[in-house]
Amino acid sequence: MAAVAVAAARGGLRGALMAQQQRWSSGSGADQLGELGKGAGKGGGGGGTIREAGGAFGKKQAAEEERYFREKEREQLAALRKHHEEEIHHHQKEIERLQKEIERHKYKIKKLKDDD
Numbered sequence: 593m594a595a596v597a598v599a600a601a602r603g604g605l606r607g608a609l610m611a612q613q614q615r616w617s618s619g620s621g622a623d624q625l626g627e628l629g630k631g632a633g634k635g636g637g638g639g640g641t642i643r644e645a646g647g648a649f650g651k652k653q654a655a656e657e658e659r660y661f662r663e664k665e666r667e668q669l670a671a672l673r674k675h676h677e678e679e680i681h682h683h684q685k686e687i688e689r690l691q692k693e694i695e696r697h698k699y700k701i702k703k704l705k706d707d708d
Contacts, residue, residue, distance in 0.1 A: 606661040 606665050
């Protein structure tokens with residue numbers, strides 16, 4: 593379960609699902625999962641009535657799910673990229689503000705030296 597939580601933190605829902613699928617495929621349950629869209633596996637619980645039926649509709653459903661998760665992943669990456677760009681902009685503004693403060697203090701020190 594901890595691996596699923598770590599994968600969810602790294603790659604969102606798709607990462608968690610892929611980690612779960614890898615756990616299923618490694619070990620004794622590898623023959624129970626089967627190929628996506630090929631109908632219910634030997635262990636039962638094929639993922640819904642359409643996918644349980646298998647055939648073209650099952651493959652289509654599996655492809656649509658993959659497309660959905662790829663799109664969600666793209667959206668998450670775009671949001672993360674935008675967030676980082678906003679953070680960079682904020683820090684650049686903060687650097688400019690602090691540099692102005694440094695110059696103001698240097699000017700005060702210089703003025704105090706000149707007054708002596």
